[in-house]
Amino acid sequence: MAPETNAPAPGTRVDVDASKITYDGRKKIATAIGEVRLVYGPYVLVASKIVYDLANDTMTANGSVELREPNGNILQADTATLKNKFKEGFAHHLRALLTNDVTITADYAQRFENGITIYEKATYTACKECRRSNGDPLWVIVSDETTHDEELRTLYHRNAKFLIGGVPVGWLPYLEHPDPTVKRRTGFLVPSFKAGNAYGFGVVTPYFWAPAPNYDMTFSPVWTTKQGPVADIELRHRLKSGGYRIRGQGLYQLEKDEYPGDIRWRGALASDGAFAINDHWTWGWDGQVTSDRRFLSRYDYDSPDLITSQVYLRGLENRSYFSAQALHFQSQISGEADSHFPAALPYVESNVTFDQPVLGGEFGIDTYVYSLHRNDPDAPFDTVNHGTEQSRVVTSLRWQRQMINGFGQVFTPFARLRSDVFINDNLPDASVAGGLRDEETTARILPMAGVDMRWPMFASYESGSSIFEPVFQLVAATNETDTGRIGNEDAISLNFDHTSLFLQDRFTGFDRYEGGTRANLGFVYSYLASNGGSAKVSLGESFHIAGRNSFVEGSGLEGTSSDLVAAISLQPWEHFRFSYQARIEEDFSDINSQEASLSLTFDRISTSLSYVALESEAAYGRTEAAEQVWGDATYWFRDGWNVFGGFRYDLANDEFLARSIGIGFDCDCMNAKLTYSENETTEEDSDTDRRLMFSVDLRTLGGTSVSTGF
Numbered sequence: 001m002a003p004e005t006n007a008p009a010p011g012t013r014v015d016v017d018a019s020k021i022t023y024d025g026r027k028k029i030a031t032a033i034g035e036v037r038l039v040y041g042p043y044v045l046v047a048s049k050i051v052y053d054l055a056n057d058t059m060t061a062n063g064s065v066e067l068r069e070p071n072g073n074i075l076q077a078d079t080a081t082l083k084n085k086f087k088e089g090f091a092h093h094l095r096a097l098l099t100n101d102v103t104i105t106a107d108y109a110q111r112f113e114n115g116i117t118i119y120e121k122a123t124y125t126a127c128k129e130c131r132r133s134n135g136d137p138l139w140v141i142v143s144d145e146t147t148h149d150e151e152l153r154t155l156y157h158r159n160a161k162f163l164i165g166g167v168p169v170g171w172l173p174y175l176e177h178p179d180p181t182v183k184r185r186t187g188f189l190v191p192s193f194k195a196g197n198a199y200g201f202g203v204v205t206p207y208f209w210a211p212a213p214n215y216d217m218t219f220s221p222v223w224t225t226k227q228g229p230v231a232d233i234e235l236r237h238r239l240k241s242g243g244y245r246i247r248g249q250g251l252y253q254l255e256k257d258e259y260p261g262d263i264r265w266r267g268a269l270a271s272d273g274a275f276a277i278n279d280h281w282t283w284g285w286d287g288q289v290t291s292d293r294r295f296l297s298r299y300d301y302d303s304p305d306l307i308t309s310q311v312y313l314r315g316l317e318n319r320s321y322f323s324a325q326a327l328h329f330q331s332q333i334s335g336e337a338d339s340h341f342p343a344a345l346p347y348v349e350s351n352v353t354f355d356q357p358v359l360g361g362e363f364g365i366d367t368y369v370y371s372l373h374r375n376d377p378d379a380p381f382d383t384v385n386h387g388t389e390q391s392r393v394v395t396s397l398r399w400q401r402q403m404i405n406g407f408g409q410v411f412t413p414f415a416r417l418r419s420d421v422f423i424n425d426n427l428p429d430a431s432v433a434g435g436l437r438d439e440e441t442t443a444r445i446l447p448m449a450g451v452d453m454r455w456p457m458f459a460s461y462e463s464g465s466s467i468f469e470p471v472f473q474l475v476a477a478t479n480e481t482d483t484g485r486i487g488n489e490d491a492i493s494l495n496f497d498h499t500s501l502f503l504q505d506r507f508t509g510f511d512r513y514e515g516g517t518r519a520n521l522g523f524v525y526s527y528l529a530s531n532g533g534s535a536k537v538s539l540g541e542s543f544h545i546a547g548r549n550s551f552v553e554g555s556g557l558e559g560t561s562s563d564l565v566a567a568i569s570l571q572p573w574e575h576f577r578f579s580y581q582a583r584i585e586e587d588f589s590d591i592n593s594q595e596a597s598l599s600l601t602f603d604r605i606s607t608s609l610s611y612v613a614l615e616s617e618a619a620y621g622r623t624e625a626a627e628q629v630w631g632d633a634t635y636w637f638r639d640g641w642n643v644f645g646g647f648r649y650d651l652a653n654d655e656f657l658a659r660s661i662g663i664g665f666d667c668d669c670m671n672a673k674l675t676y677s678e679n680e681t682t683e684e685d686s687d688t689d690r691r692l693m694f695s696v697d698l699r700t701l702g703g704t705s706v707s708t709g710f
Helices: none
Strands: 014-017 020-024 029-040 043-053 058-068 074-083 088-097 103-111 116-125 139-149 154-164 167-178 192-196 200-204 207-212 215-219 222-224 228-239 242-252 265-276 281-290 306-317 320-331 343-353 362-373 378-381 384-386 389-400 410-425 440-454 457-460 464-477 516-529 534-546 564-573 576-584 591-601 605-614 626-636 641-650 655-666 670-680 688-698 702-709
Touching: 103 139, 116 154, 242 281, 281 320
Parallel strands: 192 702
Antiparallel strands: 014 029, 020 029, 029 043, 043 058, 058 074, 074 088, 088 103, 103 116, 116 139, 139 154, 154 167, 192 200, 200 222, 207 215, 215 228, 222 228, 228 242, 242 265, 265 281, 281 306, 306 320, 320 343, 343 362, 362 389, 378 384, 389 410, 410 440, 440 464, 457 464, 464 516, 516 534, 534 564, 564 576, 576 591, 591 605, 605 626, 626 641, 641 655, 655 670, 670 688, 688 702
């Protein structure tokens, strides 16, 4: 904030450049006049006139004084007096420009040898570009006296007024905060405020504790009017090989009304960590547990619909990958039974691709292993059954070879030999006595082979270039067997579109297997304009030729010929993007699924709009048709202000799922936002979460927020 305490070394040469230099030998005073530039070690002093008193080791500068410090700070003043090799001094009408774009001004400033600088009638701001029409900074702290302790790296303001846009918005008799060089320090952070029906009005008073460079804690108690204090503690710890975090919240609830939850002790505990074993192996965890499914949402903490907790070990080397996990699930949606969610121990995936070619092609082994347990059996959909126990081992030997002939045609023959073993218990089955199958083991061998043929054809034009690529794929596999004796845990959902048309197996998991013989046919056309624009079109269809079809009605793949899958993407210029994809009946009588998105970005406006329409597919987890549209838009004014809004609308049920509107301000030293939002909830006793939130962040000082739900 002022000259550094590290003075130039003894014997350091002083270089002076001026229009005129005189020396009074009797008084031992040297005077430099006219565009004076003095270089003393790492310091550069510029002024209209500099007088150096050798007897008192005092240097006085007058007229447009500017001192450049070794750290890059620039001090400007009308007059300045420096002594003791720049360790001490004072200045009139000082303006300090720091390298982090903080500016301090003072009518008078004095620096002492102990590294303390006192500014009288001072101002402090972090605004460099963000200025009012009269040139003043957008926000400023005005104080009778500001003290900067460089050793403690702390600023102290006495009788401090806070002004935004020239209007006083706050006053404190005393204000203390770290100087801008501090990245982290123990102390209280700026409080924030929130309100909700469950707890009333709450004040968050965070305290940051940093006992060491590699670990710290934040205590963020919430003092509520209805339920008393809510404890909130987060620990962060960095180690040589990684780091971890632990966060917990909890309270003894004073009012046990039905709405907040009829429980006295409530809380949540979350933790995550990641550690490197070596260059190829890592392990870690990420998990959370809650006392009940409403605590997080009732007290305005982040509340996902489903909490997934895991411990994992992962390895990646060259072209091989390994992952082992233990998984646990906890639903936060009212009415969903946790007893139907499985725990997985272990859940293993291994993919090994050998460096040495086999029969001129690529050879690899894939292994997928899990063991699942749930308390109660479940049959969530017509074709999906879940037992209480299921263990699985799937191993696949895979091979493929790519060949290109003289015409540019690409031939890729491939083969896969899959073997699997399933052990099940209490699998729902209405055809057996009691409705549950006894423990049984199922083993299968499922070979598959095929060929993929493509012929990319390139064309060049004055306006750009294009590639037209027809694709034909033939796949032959044994029929899928014993599906009634195997629970479907990881292949429930199915999304047949242009991205999955040419997959060798179009199920999303390995509890199902696509059998039979099928031919897949389609094309991809790409155009790249010379101005950077692009377009891409694809169309394709699948034909089931022989064997048992593994898919059922609603998938788009259940017949001898599938639905058509098409996709279009356009970006004629940088600021315009459009994409569309659809699954269409072969005779074009109906569109079974479609998705579209549009984004526009211009000088002061950006907007996006998306649409999705999906027919019901009860066998694959979608019991009702879905049709939604959502979007957002932001308009920036030229003075830093912006307005924004967004929405999500359920066209099938004719209702808004979410909407928001707000106004914001953003510049180099301040960010402020006022937002009103409405979100439909999944809780039975609350239809809409309405919330008004204001947040402000000031560079170098921190931020705060006020949030209220109603």
